[in-house]
Amino acid sequence: MTTPTPSEQEREPAGTRPAPTRRRPGGRTARIRAQVLDAVLAELGEHGYDALTTDAVAARAGVHRTTVYRRWGDVGGLLADVLDAAGDDDWQPPDTGSLEGDLAALNQEIQTALTAEPPVVTALIAASFRSEKAADAQQRLWEDRYARCEVVVSRAVRRGELPSGTDARRLLLAATAPLYHQLVLLRTAPDPHLPGDAARTAALAAAAGAFAETRPAPDA
Amino acid sequence: MTTPTPSEQEREPAGTRPAPTRRRPGGRTARIRAQVLDAVLAELGEHGYDALTTDAVAARAGVHRTTVYRRWGDVGGLLADVLDAAGDDDWQPPDTGSLEGDLAALNQEIQTALTAEPPVVTALIAASFRSEKAADAQQRLWEDRYARCEVVVSRAVRRGELPSGTDARRLLLAATAPLYHQLVLLRTAPDPHLPGDAARTAALAAAAGAFAETRPAPDA
Structure with a gap:
């Protein structure tokens, strides 16, 4: 990319x-x-x-x-x-034909966005610590993006890669969290292996049943 | 706790x-x-x-x-x-007798810290977006904490739970990242299942070989 x-x-x-x-x-x-x-x-x-x-x-x-x-x-x-x-666009998550491939491509997009120059995305995240209005809007944007990404999991279920009932949101959060943690909070240097590693970790955990149980989200 | x-x-x-x-x-x-x-x-x-x-x-x-x-x-x-x-203390990660138990206890401590009132820890993280000096110190603190936590992985290797050569840092980041992502960035309501779920996910991925390959850290 x-x-x-x-x-x-x-x-x-x-x-x-x-x-x-x-x-x-x-x-x-x-x-x-x-x-x-x-x-x-x-x-x-x-x-x-x-x-x-x-x-x-x-x-x-x-x-x-x-x-x-x-x-x-x-x-x-x-x-x-x-x-x-x-959030007012028609973005859809990548469709590569496999769960791990989709997650890796998604993570690559996230890493690209979080390391872009000028650092607009990280500046917006930083700003959300300063303004309640910005924080609420950032939350709405992420909620919308993660909701759109759930199709990655339903496609994997349809392909037989994952059991039906897999908790899409938990899987997506597990797959993407290391990117945000390392690039936004820990501020480690971008690691070209990270998008793929985090995707593979989540896919392996999913195959081992880590997200088999859907839980209701806690009340906000 | x-x-x-x-x-x-x-x-x-x-x-x-x-x-x-x-x-x-x-x-x-x-x-x-x-x-x-x-x-x-x-x-x-x-x-x-x-x-x-x-x-x-x-x-x-x-x-x-x-x-x-x-x-x-x-x-x-x-x-x-x-x-x-x-960072000038003698904190050590929990020792519960199993990898998943150690990670769950560690995540519970993180969740407790990130949801404490008054929100001193999250205020320090937020402040690290405002001050370079604070950001550098926050980075040093996390680096020290993750280094101390590597014993969790070496104990699991000694117990035969994980293959030797398991990349401790990648495992620890995968286990803890969802806590930071959800509580600090996504600002979702604290989920009592999250510490254990994230621990189990990382332990399952580790057992499936997700962290078997140690990679050198990228240059900072």
Whole structure:
């Protein structure tokens, strides 16, 4: 997978990369939203959260500051809308023909997103520690991405790779968690083996029955 | 495991909970350090990073602000010293007699630390997104904790539960990553099954040979 360029972002994500705002034809409101959210991503990637202000975003987007203020309120509102916009795409998880292959390809997308330059995805994750609105939106985005990924597990069940009743969410979390833990929290240098290793670990555990029992999610 | 009280903190940790500064007998310098670092933890737990200032810490610790400024420099320096002090203990991972038992007990300690009130551990993790000094110290602490945990794997090898040559670090990261991912990043409600589930998953994958191959760590 190549380094994502802005025009590729929409096809990139793995529950993490914010797609750029969609450029729907027509609508001044939609156009302004696209300009503003692109400006948020650019400011965040270049200067990080600390330098992010509604004024800087307005200036970069070429819109009036009161427009930004009235529509998004504050930096938290801007970040939340970036994250909500990122989920408004047609991303689907990879379909490689095997559980381990799908998980490895998914993990590769996550690793690419988490190590991209400028580090927009990690900056958004970091920002979610600063703003409740951003944290809620990041949570919604991840929830949506993991829900979309459940098809990886149902396909494996249909192929006979896994027993029916396998807990898709637990399997997906086990497969992807090492990427986030090592790259976001432990901040270890990217390991080219990690996406495949974590995929293989989850697939082996799944085959051994680790996720055979579906449990209701705890109340949030 | 019960909710940790301040006096229990030193026996609590799982690579995460900062032990309070040790109260070594004698030494005004050591006493001031203990007072100041305790004040940092208390301020952080009560008000979070945003309200953390060297002045507030000095006032709470009952020491002169110039003492704090001269010795720790800024908030990042204070947080880094809290994290370094947390590693200065004799914590060892649980020894339950089985790999899965050890991993489950370790994960239980991590879950307890990550869901404790006041949320000092998660506040320190959040702070590591704001301060390079804190990030470096958090990384040192985790590195030290994971290194101490490798005995869990070598004991399992000695018992014949795992093949020799099992990559201890990869196994430990796979076992613990879901806790951090779900509690720190995804912010899902604590699931009482999670520590045991993640332990079992890693143990099953290990038995299936997922970590049989030791790989050199990538250069940092």
